Each structure stands twice: as structure tokens, then as C-alpha cells.
Amino acid sequence: MKSTKIILLLLALLVPFTKQSIAVSHYKNFKVAVYSRAYETVKMGDNNWIEPIWDEISRQVKVDKIYLETHRDLLIVDEATLMKAKAFFESRGIETAGGITLTVNESNNFETFCYSNPEHRKKIKEIVEFTARHFNELILDDFFFTNCKCDLCIKAKGNKSWSEFRLELMTKAAKELIIEPAKAVNPSIKVVIKYPNWYDHFQGCGFNLETEPKLFDGLYTGTETRDPSSNQHLQPYEGYLIYRYFNNLKPDKNGGGWVDPGGLTFMDRYAEQLWLTMFAKAPEITLFDLRQLQRPLLKTDRAAWQNLESCSFNYDELMKPIADKNGKMVQPTTIARAAGYTFETIDQFLGLLGKPIGVKSYKPFHSQGEDFLPNYMGMIGVPMDIVPVFPENEPIVFLTEQAKYDEEIVSKIKKQLVSGKDVMVTSGFLKAMQDKGLGDIADLSVSDAKASVKEFLAGWGPHLFSDHEMLIPQIKYLTNDSWEVVSAFDGTNGWPIVHRANYSKGKLYVLTIPDNVTDLYQLPVEVLSKIKEILTPNMPVLLEGPGYTSLFVYDNNTVIVESFASENRKVKLRLAEGFSTAKNLVTGLEIVGEKKEYIQGRRQPPIVKTVLNLELKPHSYIVLQLEK
Numbered sequence: 001m002k003s004t005k006i007i008l009l010l011l012a013l014l015v016p017f018t019k020q021s022i023a024v025s026h027y028k029n030f031k032v033a034v035y036s037r038a039y040e041t042v043k044m045g046d047n048n049w050i051e052p053i054w055d056e057i058s059r060q061v062k063v064d065k066i067y068l069e070t071h072r073d074l075l076i077v078d079e080a081t082l083m084k085a086k087a088f089f090e091s092r093g094i095e096t097a098g099g100i101t102l103t104v105n106e107s108n109n110f111e112t113f114c115y116s117n118p119e120h121r122k123k124i125k126e127i128v129e130f131t132a133r134h135f136n137e138l139i140l141d142d143f144f145f146t147n148c149k150c151d152l153c154i155k156a157k158g159n160k161s162w163s164e165f166r167l168e169l170m171t172k173a174a175k176e177l178i179i180e181p182a183k184a185v186n187p188s189i190k191v192v193i194k195y196p197n198w199y200d201h202f203q204g205c206g207f208n209l210e211t212e213p214k215l216f217d218g219l220y221t222g223t224e225t226r227d228p229s230s231n232q233h234l235q236p237y238e239g240y241l242i243y244r245y246f247n248n249l250k251p252d253k254n255g256g257g258w259v260d261p262g263g264l265t266f267m268d269r270y271a272e273q274l275w276l277t278m279f280a281k282a283p284e285i286t287l288f289d290l291r292q293l294q295r296p297l298l299k300t301d302r303a304a305w306q307n308l309e310s311c312s313f314n315y316d317e318l319m320k321p322i323a324d325k326n327g328k329m330v331q332p333t334t335i336a337r338a339a340g341y342t343f344e345t346i347d348q349f350l351g352l353l354g355k356p357i358g359v360k361s362y363k364p365f366h367s368q369g370e371d372f373l374p375n376y377m378g379m380i381g382v383p384m385d386i387v388p389v390f391p392e393n394e395p396i397v398f399l400t401e402q403a404k405y406d407e408e409i410v411s412k413i414k415k416q417l418v419s420g421k422d423v424m425v426t427s428g429f430l431k432a433m434q435d436k437g438l439g440d441i442a443d444l445s446v447s448d449a450k451a452s453v454k455e456f457l458a459g460w461g462p463h464l465f466s467d468h469e470m471l472i473p474q475i476k477y478l479t480n481d482s483w484e485v486v487s488a489f490d491g492t493n494g495w496p497i498v499h500r501a502n503y504s505k506g507k508l509y510v511l512t513i514p515d516n517v518t519d520l521y522q523l524p525v526e527v528l529s530k531i532k533e534i535l536t537p538n539m540p541v542l543l544e545g546p547g548y549t550s551l552f553v554y555d556n557n558t559v560i561v562e563s564f565a566s567e568n569r570k571v572k573l574r575l576a577e578g579f580s581t582a583k584n585l586v587t588g589l590e591i592v593g594e595k596k597e598y599i600q601g602r603r604q605p606p607i608v609k610t611v612l613n614l615e616l617k618p619h620s621y622i623v624l625q626l627e628k
Contacts, residue, residue, distance in 0.1 A: 354556030369401030417506030521547025
């Protein structure tokens with residue numbers, strides 16, 4: 001027994017000197033990692049089990065790193081098996097890191113440990129110490145939260161709300177049960193917390209975005225959005241925006257994005273999540289998980305629109321033979337090839353993109369209201385960027401109802417306006433703050449009445465129509481104290497969709513959010529363009545297109561236009577002064593702009609802008625470098 005322990009100890013000491021320390025990324029612009037659950041890691045004591053699986057995965061997608069989970073659902077991988085698994089991957093030049101999922105029974109409504117229970121706390125500490133002894137990096141899968149309401153938790157909560165109690169409880173648990181024990185065992189260890197995709201509800205289960213990013217060495221981002229019609233209802237744009245938000249919580253310490261194939265209807269939806277993560281400039285992407293990467297490719301994975309030429313995800317290209325380890329050309333077999341094909345495609349241009357930029361949307365810590373709204377804005381073509389601190393140097397700031405959680409928000413809005421900058425607030429924010437100081441800026445209010453509308457007017461020009469009726473809150477105002485920029489009508493009656501009120505040297509805009517937020521996607525293109533004109537005054541381009549069309553902008557005048565629709569889309573890119581053409585960074589073709597007049601008002605001459613005419617295939621993107 002002693003000799004076995006000595007050998008295991010020597011193997012552990014050799015970790016920093018194995019091939020993982022000199023591993024080179026297989027892709028030019030990012031690393032690819034795979035996560036192995038404890039259920040699979042525990043089988044890796046047998047090379048005859050893991051070798052054919054890994055050979056099949058790694059011939060279809062190039063992998064740089066693997067997270068070997070040591071615990072999930074009270075299953076703990078024994079030390080000898082863990083060491084053998086590490087040796088297997090490191091002998092192949094794959095970097096290894098540890099993973100922990102702190103669930104008691106994931107299948108039982110995500111049953112977590114109880115952090116009020118001394119026995120559970122002791123067990124968590126033991127799991128962390130065991131893992132830290134064998135790795136120089138440890139990541140917590142996205143279950144470091146608590147939904148426990150046992151008698152111990154009820155007593156410990158006292159008079160606090162569940163959110164208050166859990167936020168405090170999990171901050172202490174992060175220090176006492178995770179970080180301090182890990183670093184006591186291995187002072188060199190990097191401890192990373194991976195957050196899931198439901199960020200607007202974190203406080204309810206104790207994920208503390210105010211305290212934890214400061215405590216942990218790094219963050220990781222769950223960028224999976226799956227099918228938006230599934231039970232989470234997450235919009236595809238969130239796969240991009242959530243990474244940017246978490247990066248703003250801990251700049252340059254957001255280690256990567258994390259995607260699984262759960263809930264996909266067609267294979268291009270899986271690929272879409274992967275490339276959106278990389279559009280956000282994540283340095284690494286983790287594929288969850290080893291088991292799911294073995295899922296066979298099926299004929300039903302191919303959507304009808306994938307028969308169209310030039311789709312960004314081309315099923316025929318995906319299914320082309322690739323070489324096995326002996327150099328023989330064989331057919332792809334599993335979903336791992338969908339990942340590999342996607343990475344090979346986007347790696348060709350990602351290095352040409354600059355730093356992502358977007359309209360700043362201020363989200364105070366632990367705030368709720370109009371949940372996930374910035375993602376819906378992204379889906380109508382507004383480049384978005386969520387920040388945890390009020391941004392004082394932006395030409396315009398976008399505020400949802402969540403900004404009400406900042407007790408000084410009205411004074412911050414006034415300061416922005418007095419300095420000659422603008423603010424756009426939503427109808428939800430207006431309703432929350434109309435009796436809490438916002439009336440000092442403009443006499444505006446949201447009534448309890450609703451309007452059913454499908455007719456609109458955006459400035460001067462003809463009336464515009466949506467395909468179906470939508471319910472909107474009715475905003476009241478005093479004529480000539482403030483003014484409608486975009487109106488909605490029912491017969492001869494009307495209400496603001498975009499409203500403007502002057503204050504000092506700035507302008508306060510109110511954006512009316514329909515009762516069903518996805519009705520934003522149904523607004524006429526001209527209405528959406530007016531919203532973008534206000535929100536993106538300093539952007540190099542403006543996207544003239546319908547809902548389900550997004551724009552990603554970078555600080556070196558590169559842009560990506562993406563359609564999430566299932567049919568062909570024709571859109572226009574309105575260029576800022578100084579630009580007249582664009583180069584397609586995938587095909588190399590030049591796109592020449594044409595002149596277009598825009599009516600400004602009854603007594604004003606039209607202005608002339610250069611626009612690019614683009615045609616987007618279903619669920620496809622175009623990557624452009626703007627040129628003079």
C-alpha cells in the first residue's frame with residue numbers, strides 16, 4: 001500500500017512537467033476543451049474504454065484541454081482512476097484540469113448540497129481538497145448554488161429574504177469551503193466558478209455576482225441558449241451577450257464559454273451557440289460533455305434551410321470524410337464533428353475581429369425586472385453590452401426596469417443629461433420610477449391602460465404596419481413638454497413607442513416595451529431603425545432589418561450581421577460617414593455601397609447615406625471589414 005501511495009504522489013508532483021505545460025492550441029484564435037462528468041471519469045481506469053471513445057472524438061474536433069470531474073451526485077472518482085485518466089490525456093498532449101459539480105442528486109430537481117448542514121459542509125471541503133491535490137486548476141460546474149429549504153436553512157434564514165440569506169451564505173461558502181481549502185492544499189491552484197445562463201435570477205439561489213468574481217481567480221460562462229421555445233425561453237443572442245457581461249464583471253478573467261447540445265432541434269442550432277460564443281471573443285470554449293459528444297449524427301439533424309447554398313452551417317460540408325488516426329478517410333459519426341466543422345470555419349476570420357463594442361445597458365447587482373431584455377434588443381439588431389456600473393462616458397445609456405435597484409439612479413440620469421449625453425429608459429423603468437423622482441426630469445407616466453396596435457409612424461412618412469396586433473402600455477405625457485418620436489395607432493388614437501423629453505443639454509428617451517416582449521421582433525423595419533438611430537449614434541454601421549437579425553460590432557470597424565430566421569432575408573447596412581464599401585472576410589469579395597435618401601422632417605432636406613445591400617441565408621452570418 002505504501003509503494004502505491006508513493007507512486008501516486010510522484011505522479012501528482014510531475015503534473016507541472018507533463019506535456020500539458022507545452023500543449024499548443026490546435027486553432028489559431030481559441031482553445032477547445034471537453035468536460036468529462038464523474039460518471040465518465042470513473043470509467044477511465046480502463047484504457048480500453050476511453051481510448052476508442054477519445055480517438056473518435058479527437059479525430060472530429062481538435063481538443064486542447066479536458067476537465068476531469070471528480071464529483072457529481074455523491075459519486076467520487078477514486079484516486080487511482082483519476083491519476084490514470086490524467087496520464088492518459090497528458091500522454092496525448094492534452095492539458096488537464098479538475099472539475100466539481102456540487103449536486104446531491106441532479107435528477108431530483110437539481111438537488112444541491114445544504115450549506116447550513118455541518119455534514120454537507122464537511123463533505124464539500126473534502127471533495128475540494130481531494131481535487132486540489134491533483135490539479136493546478138479547478139472549475140465548479142454551474143451548481144454552486146442552493147435551493148435548499150430544509151429546517152436548518154429555514155432557521156438560519158430568520159427574517160431575511162431567501163435571496164438575502166442565500167447571497168450571504170454562498171459568499172461565505174465560497175471562501176470557507178472552496179477557495180481557502182483548495183489553496184491550503186495547493187497554493188498554486190486557480191479556482192474558477194462557472195456561471196449558468198439564467199443570470200437575471202441568480203440572487204434567488206445564492207449566485208453572488210457582487211462578491212464572488214472578486215473572490216475566485218476566474219469566471220467561466222454558460223453560453224448555451226438551446227431552442228428559445230424550450231422551457232428557459234432564452235434568446236439566441238444571449239450566447240454572445242452573457243459572455244460580454246461576465247467579462248465586464250471580471251475583465252479579462254472570463255476564461256471561456258460553455259455549450260451543450262441539449263434542446264437542439266437541428267444541428268445548426270448547436271453550431272449557432274458555438275459561433276456566438278466565439279463572436280464574443282472567448283479565449284476558450286468547453287464542450288459539455290464527453291458523453292454527449294458521442295451522440296450520433298442523424299438525418300433528422302438537417303433542417304430544410306440547410307439545403308440552400310452558402311448557409312453558414314453547411315450540412316454537406318459537415319458530412320465530408322475526414323482522416324482517422326491512420327490517415328484513412330472516413331465519414332463523420334458524432335456531434336463532435338459539428339463542433340469541429342464550426343470551429344474550422346470561424347477560425348478563418350476570428351483573428352481579424354477587434355474588441356466587441358455595444359450600447360451600454362446598466363444592470364445593478366441582484367436586480368430584476370424586464371428580465372433578459374437586452375438580449376431581445378440584440379435580436380432586433382442593437383449591439384448590446386451589459387455593465388455592472390453606471391457608464392458615465394457613453395453618448396447614450398440604456399436602462400431597463402432593473403436600474404431601479406440603484407437608489408441613486410435618478411441623480412445619475414440627471415448628471416448624464418446635464419453633461420450633454422442621452423439616456424433611453426424602458427416603459428418598465430418609467431413605471432417603476434415615475435413617482436420616485438423621475439418626474440423631476442419629465443412629466444411622463446405609464447397608466448394601467450393597454451392599447452392593441454399594429455399601425456405605426458416613425459417620424460415623417462407613410463404609416464407602417466405590423467403583421468399582427470400587439471398589446472402595449474399607454475404612456476401619458478404633456479403635449480410640447482415632450483414629444484413622440486415613434487407613434488402607435490388604433491384608428492385615430494395613438495400612443496408613444498419612442499418618446500423624447502429634453503432636459504438641460506441632453507435628451508431622455510422612453511422606449512415602450514410590448515406586453516409580449518417578442519413583439520419587438522414584429523415592429524416594422526423603419527420603427528426598429530429609428531430606435532437604432534437613437535441608441536447607436538457613434539457606431540460605424542446601422543442595421544436596417546427586421547427582428548431576428550443581429551449586428552455585432554468591433555472596435556476595428558469589422559462587423560458581423562446574422563439572421564436567426566428560417567428564411568432568406570434582405571437587409572441594409574447604413575454606413576457612417578467615411579465608409580463606402582466593405583470586404584467580405586470569408587469570401588474576399590468587395591461590396592460597393594449605394595446612396596439612399598432619408599427624410600428628416602417636414603422642413604428639413606433629406607440626408608444621404610451610403611448603404612450596403614445584403615442577402616442573408618437562414619441562420620447564417622456575413623463578416624465584413626468596412627472600408628473607405
